[in-house]
Amino acid sequence: MMSTTAAGSGHPTSCMSAAELVAGTFFYAMKFDPKYPNSPHGDRFVLSKGHAAPVLYAAFAEAGVFPESRLMTLREFSSELEGHPTPRIPGVDTATGSLGQGLSVGSGLAIGARIDKSPTRVYVANRATSPSIKCGFRCESSAGRSLYQLELPLLQFIHGAGTAALGWCLPAAQFWTAV
DSSP: HHHHHHOOOOHHHHHHHHHHHHHIIIIOOOOTTTSSSTTTSSEEESSSSGHHHHHHHHHHHHTTTSSSGGGGGTOTTSSSSOOOOOTTTTTOOSOSSSSSHHHHHHHHHHHHHHHHTTOOOOOEEEESHHHHHHHHHHHHHHHHHHHHHEEEEEEEEEETEEEEEEEEEOOHHHHHHHH
């Protein structure tokens, strides 16, 4: 809240709707070393709803990836903390923004981990309302997850209902019956 207020822009309510799931994932489920957040041996977190980037930055700061004071540089011209996450930030694998995009990225990261025989888990935070479901990314990643039998922890932010749910991305047939 303080960083978006200081920046005079951002999506604080999107951050608030994601805060509990991001905190639970970062501090209770994920295994990663904050000193080496891009290590191939650590778990990955993809924030598909990139406009909630400040909550991701807050989790990185709380974990010790960078100092908390850096949060107040959000959206400043010289800051790497932009309105959407970019790989310029330690621990971020891809730029996100188009709703649903992170599912495809997460699927690719999971396939890469499987090829490398890595125990890495990939967590995807996704907005589960109609705009992201209608994006081609969502359909394509579901088909790919089914083809490769990927099981991804999927954090769904269900706006409007005022709730968020933790689920697993299962093969496409099972996933779409749940949606």
